Amino acid sequence: MTPGVSDIKTSWHRCDQVHHLDCYELPSIDRVSELELKEEKERINEYLIDAMPLLDKLRLTAQNSGYCVLVTNNKGVVVERYLDSNVAKELGDERLGNGSVWSESVAGTNGVGTCLETGRPITVFAGDHFSNSFRHLTCSAAPLIGPDGKIFGVLDVSAFAKGNKRLQGFALNTVCETANKVETLLFKKKYSSEYLIFSLLSEQSRSCTESTSLVAVNYEGIVCAATTSALSIFNVNQEHKIIGFSISSLFGIEINEVLSGNVKPVRCHGSPSGYGLWLANLSPTDESKARKTKRKPLSIDSSKINSELMKCAGKDEKLVQKASICLKTINRKINILLQGETGTGKEVWAKAIHKSSDRKDKPFITLNCASIPESLIESELFGYTSGTFTGGLKGGKVGKILASDGGTLFLDEIGDMPIALQARLLRVIAESEITPLGQNEPVQVNLHVICATHRDLKELISKGEFREDLYYRISGVNIELPAFRERGDKTEIINSLVEKIQISDGFTQKFALSQPVIRRLCDYHWPGNIRQLKSALQYAMCVCEGSEIDIADLPEELLLQQEAKNSILPPELSPSVGCSNLSSRELSEANKIIETLTENRWIVTRAARALNISRSTLHRKLKKYNLLVDE
16 A cells, blocks of 8 residues: 555544544634734744745746645645636635635545645545545645754645546645755755755765755764755654764765765665765865864854753853753754763753753653662663553553653663663664553654763773663763863852852851862862762851851861871960960860870861860861961
């Protein structure tokens, strides 16, 4: 059964079983209000304003063939019709007016409505129409696809049905060609200023100007977007199945070869006929232009400057650049890998990426692959149906993947995922469908995956503990988060954390950090990174007796290292050296402190413990007796 016949048969089933239409009744074609029509026209015109020459050419062809041309929105509402021939004007009485609704649920099987249902071009000829009222018509329609890969409308040519369906091939080819060119125009308009545009051409072709098979590639050679025609070359219908891959892995050619002008036909993986890779918008022979373009600085929408993601980056220059890359790819279904030491804020970044994306109103689902036993992680991730397990939930369980449908799935510690489960995850990401345990039929899922790990995945790959193909699927954008000790904005982070803790922990007073404390915090090696820093600040704010946090208020582990480092003998204490005003009791106490400090190598924490007093009390006595050692 051909795709067209299959689509018609499936559409009839929907009309009968889902839409509950009667093929013998005259459908009541709905119309939107004048205000709604005006708004929809304005929205469609934003897409088509630059494509009018293409529509004019289609109108001329339709005029000579006795067809009318319809442009609808993505709900099947006719926003523009062109009746340029006498025959077409007769069609104007067939309820094809502006504002009429031709969705399948209203009008049954028809070119516009069924095209929207399937997302594919289609011809609905004569008796293919579900309603008897429209079986004297023929309609050929193709989806209008925007630069984001989403359908924003339908382009349709309709006429009175004559001859047989095979004769309608010309009409379908013509409307498809126009729709593809509109998509190409919009694609170039959006991506050519920020990305390299490559055309995929047959080995026999030598003209890239007419190609509608385009991919947008960043300056690292990663595919970031593709037209529908380009996707068809790979026999896929969803962008994310090639997006995030390098052109070297897809086409066997390096980005530098393209930029230097060494472009040659290469065989495309998955395409038996082979395709050549051609550069559409950048002259291969102009190396200086290529180098200049390659160095083009990153820029982002000014409205995103204050996004959650940019706040995470702070003032660290490298992180700001990485955040900028994320913002450019955030809505393109490119999976993201966050790598860094424990406590560097990988989950915070994942949440910020989610909140900065178009998915921010959808679920953010987290799974820590290291915290769940291997025997349970599969059911947690994929879910299961009722009766799958003895002792399982009565109604089954929705897994993390399906729960994140439309939103973001954050897989923390992906390096700890069992190797057998990695194969299943790879299939889910590649196919955008999941089969819960105990179920036979797969379920489609709109998935965006962010993974994180503190482990070296490439080392795990070399040991056979992590799948290389999965690594390339999840690392479309690879973000290495620096340890806190390596960041260039430590002081800003410390002050920002103090402010956040004051609010989140309900402190009524504002705290300030003394300069010695700031120096100590900046110099400390922080094995637990920002997570440890936050805990240290929370502790200091709780024990601080005033509004200024001093060295004595810091946790013990921050002092042991520095105190051992600064183990020096202080000047001798005697009444003749600045202490002549001490009483005998005070002098005795001071000498006892010196003796205890000496025994403990002048490590204040140990000395305080030996004296059975708090560290803060010992610091006050050191200050009183002029025994303070530079911390």
